[in-house]
Amino acid sequence: xxxxxxxxxxxxxxxEGVKHIFGYPGGAVIDIYDELTRTPHIKHFLxxxxxxxxxxxxxxxxxxxxxxxxxxxxxxxxxxxVTGIASAYMDSIPIVVFTGQVxxxxxxxxxxxxxxxxxxxxPCTKHNYLIKDVKDLAQTIHEAFHIARxxxxxxxxxxxxxxxxxxxxxxKFPDTVKIKSYNPTYHANPRQVARALDMILQARKPVLxxxxxxxxxxxxxELYTFATALQIPVTSTxxxxxxxxxxxxxxxxxxxxxxxxCANMAVSQADVLIAVxxxxxxxxxxxxxxxxxxxxxxxxxxxxxxxxxxxxxxVPIVGDCRDTLRQLNELLESKPARxxxxxxxxxxxxxxxxxxDHPLTYVWDDQVIKPQFVIEKLYELTRGEAYITTEVGQNxxxxxxxxxxxxxxxxxxxxxxxxxxxxxxxAMGVQVAQPDACVIDIAGDGSIQMNIQExxxxxxxxxxxxxxxxxxxxxxxxxxxxxxxxxxxxxxxDIHAAPDFVKLADAYGxxxxxxxxxxxxxxxxxxxxxxxxxxxMDFRVEREECVMPMVxxxxxxxxxLLA
Amino acid sequence: MEPRHTISIWVDNIxxxxxxxxxxxxxxxxxxxxxxxxxxxxxxxxxxxxxxxxDEQITEQxxxxxxxxxxxxxxxxxxxxxxxxxxxxxxRVKAEDKSRAEVLRIAxxxxxxxxxxxxxxYTLEITGNHEKIRAVLDLLKNHGVxxxxxxxxxxxxxxxKE
Numbered sequence: 260x261x262x263x264x265x266x267x268x269x270x271x272x273x274x275e276g277v278k279h280i281f282g283y284p285g286g287a288v289i290d291i292y293d294e295l296t297r298t299p300h301i302k303h304f305l306x307x308x309x310x311x312x313x314x315x316x317x318x319x320x321x322x323x324x325x326x327x328x329x330x331x332x333x334x335x336x337x338x339x340x341v342t343g344i345a346s347a348y349m350d351s352i353p354i355v356v357f358t359g360q361v362x363x364x365x366x367x368x369x370x371x372x373x374x375x376x377x378x379x380x381x382p383c384t385k386h387n388y389l390i391k392d393v394k395d396l397a398q399t400i401h402e403a404f405h406i407a408r409x410x411x412x413x414x415x416x417x418x419x420x421x422x423x424x425x426x427x428x429x430x431k432f433p434d435t436v437k438i439k440s441y442n443p444t445y446h447a448n449p450r451q452v453a454r455a456l457d458m459i460l461q462a463r464k465p466v467l468x469x470x471x472x473x474x475x476x477x478x479x480x481e482l483y484t485f486a487t488a489l490q491i492p493v494t495s496t497x498x499x500x501x502x503x504x505x506x507x508x509x510x511x512x513x514x515x516x517x518x519x520x521c522a523n524m525a526v527s528q529a530d531v532l533i534a535v536x537x538x539x540x541x542x543x544x545x546x547x548x549x550x551x552x553x554x555x556x557x558x559x560x561x562x563x564x565x566x567x568x569x570x571x572x573x574v575p576i577v578g579d580c581r582d583t584l585r586q587l588n589e590l591l592e593s594k595p596a597r598x599x600x601x602x603x604x605x606x607x608x609x610x611x612x613x614x615x616d617h618p619l620t621y622v623w624d625d626q627v628i629k630p631q632f633v634i635e636k637l638y639e640l641t642r643g644e645a646y647i648t649t650e651v652g653q654n655x656x657x658x659x660x661x662x663x664x665x666x667x668x669x670x671x672x673x674x675x676x677x678x679x680x681x682x683x684x685x686a687m688g689v690q691v692a693q694p695d696a697c698v699i700d701i702a703g704d705g706s707i708q709m710n711i712q713e714x715x716x717x718x719x720x721x722x723x724x725x726x727x728x729x730x731x732x733x734x735x736x737x738x739x740x741x742x743x744x745x746x747x748x749x750x751x752x753d754i755h756a757a758p759d760f761v762k763l764a765d766a767y768g769x770x771x772x773x774x775x776x777x778x779x780x781x782x783x784x785x786x787x788x789x790x791x792x793x794x795x796m797d798f799r800v801e802r803e804e805c806v807m808p809m810v811x812x813x814x815x816x817x818x819x820l821l822a
Numbered sequence: 823m824e825p826r827h828t829i830s831i832w833v834d835n836i837x838x839x840x841x842x843x844x845x846x847x848x849x850x851x852x853x854x855x856x857x858x859x860x861x862x863x864x865x866x867x868x869x870x871x872x873x874x875x876x877d878e879q880i881t882e883q884x885x886x887x888x889x890x891x892x893x894x895x896x897x898x899x900x901x902x903x904x905x906x907x908x909x910x911x912x913x914r915v916k917a918e919d920k921s922r923a924e925v926l927r928i929a930x931x932x933x934x935x936x937x938x939x940x941x942x943x944y945t946l947e948i949t950g951n952h953e954k955i956r957a958v959l960d961l962l963k964n965h966g967v968x969x970x971x972x973x974x975x976x977x978x979x980x981x982x983k984e
Binding site for chain 1: 834838842845846871879882883886887889890892893894895898923
């Protein structure tokens with residue numbers, strides 16, 4: 260059957276199981292948008308800025324384990340997606356972004372709304388394509404989805420010139436993908452796995468340091484089995500939160516710059532560090548030469564280039580986290596049983612003591628709302644079951660510290676790139692993927708203004724996303740650095756000139772609520788959770804609260820500031 | 823000085839692949855000392871030869887990052903293997919009355935070919951490995967080098983001995 264490019268694209272999306280896309284039309288994708296009117300099984304969400312479409316696709320992908328899809332026009336439509344793509348790349352999130360392009364005959368002519376988006380996104384996509392012949396369309400789209408979701412996942416961009424969308428061919432839809440140069444290693448080398456297990460069994464002070472790989476590979480069950488069987492305490496990166504239950508006795512909290520005293524001390528004292536699906540990011544390691552100085556390091560990751568990139572490891576294992584943990588669990592069963600709680604007692608007691616000495620805490624105030632208290636209340640009133648997205652800065656760190664994530668895929672945050680303005684559009688994507696779930700964007704008054712235009716998108720589509728603004732009238736994290744390292748010179752971080760968020764919510768047709776006193780926090784949250792509509796909660800919090808503990812940039816993890 | 827590594831990269835012969843490779847080097851702060859690229863016997867495959875400097879960890883990282891690129895078929899660090907390296911240089915050197923004979927003598931000793939002559943210059947074609955080329959150019963510098971064009975290093979693995 261003869262089809263044009265736009266029709267082939269729709270057929271391809273259908274074959275990939277795509278049900279939702281986030282996008283914004285324009286001249287270079289008008290044929291695709293026309294075809295959407297004849298494609299009822301794909302629901303399109305019209306965002307109000309292209310960056311939001313990509314973050315929404317990102318949130319959708321994380322909450323659904325599917326590939327998120329965004330569709331935008333050429334030129335400015337395409338350049339507006341770059342931040343979203345770069346964020347998905349840093350966090351290894353599987354999305355496919357379709358951009359319109361000027362007709363092939365005009366490429367390179369500086370045509371209206373022309374930009375070399377393939378060139379621009381080359382360093383921040385897992386792969387990208389410019390399709391010049393409609394005959395390549397079906398094959399390329401299948402490859403794009405395959406690359407996005409396999410191996411270490413990531414964003415793939417497909418640039419579609421307008422004449423390719425209009426050109427007619429008899430498409431051949433491929434069932435398999437064969438890329439001779441792309442073959443991720445899922446199954447870890449059993450010899451390396453055996454070496455790792457021997458090292459772990461001999462360890463006296465082992466620590467599991469897990470990352471986003473646990474979440475992306477859906478291996479939290481396997482991790483749980485392994486950690487509990489051997490009674491190994493667990494810490495994780497921001498991206499790995501929820502991969503291990505946050506209310507479990509073996510859980511030490513997040514590590515790194517704003518990690519817990521307990522987790523950072525445990526890593527500093529460990530004799531064997533088992534890194535699973537994590538990448539030794541600078542926010543985690545602090546001063547590299549003093550990171551886990553006493554530990555032999557085992558590193559499990561599907562991406563060989565992550566291994567020995569920052570820290571030279573003793574046992575590298577290239578493989579899928581789930582496959583590798585399964586191998587470890589199976590091998591463990593064949594070993595002679597030992598009374599692990601007994602063996603581990605001394606180490607776990609030490610860890611507990613660190614937690615007792617310096618737990619995550621804050622100073623209560625009767626008059627002023629503490630931001631940490633808001634997060635605690637959100638946790639309590641949602642029973643830890645909500646899908647949480649965050650913006651970036653203090654709000655993100657308090658969410659990570661005080662919302663005890665019990666399940667994987669419940670925290671969506673721009674961990675690697677640190678995009679202010681990520682959380683709200685991501686929450687929109689999460690709500691589309693999980694229509695019945697409670698979805699909350701934990702925001703700051705700075706970040707929320709970076710993509711606030713999406714208020715109308717959630718109102719229009721009845722997506723009952725809740726936004727909890729921790730409003731301190733500052734760009735809080737930068738202010739915190741200025742307070743601690745720049746003698747309180749608050750250069751351009753005071754943003755008390757701000758809109759009235761309650762009125763703003765009202766103007767958009769959402770619900771606006773405000774709490775200015777600690778006793779108002781609970782009623783506001785309860786009312787928000789009850790409302791079947793989008794809600795903005797404006798929490799007027801302590802202006803100069805700092806995220807603690809804190810390891811100053813470039814310092815070793817044991818040199819953290821506690822208050 | 824950090825060790826030199828000669829890396830051979832087989833890639834899909836399609837537009838944009840070279841910029842993926844060079845973009846990776848510039849984006850991650852890796853150094854390129856020279857770069858050669860051309861089609862292989864198979865027209866669908868090109869071979870890139872890059873000479874880079876860096877310690878063991880950097881080189882390992884370069885190779886792993888290259889292998890991650892979708893259009894890269896194979897990456898080999900030839901420095902770890904028995905291999906042959908060659909580079910070609912075209913150099914125009916001043917050759918006036920007194921020095922004409924001396925320049926020719928240098929050319930002869932290093933088996934260079936004279937590819938162009940004028941009343942007061944010779945253009946020489948020099949082929950050899952990195953060290954030989956440096957030696958010739960050092961000698962010719964004394965006579966006044968006007969212009970140099972170099973191919974960059976090419977390399978191939980030696981056949982395995984029986």
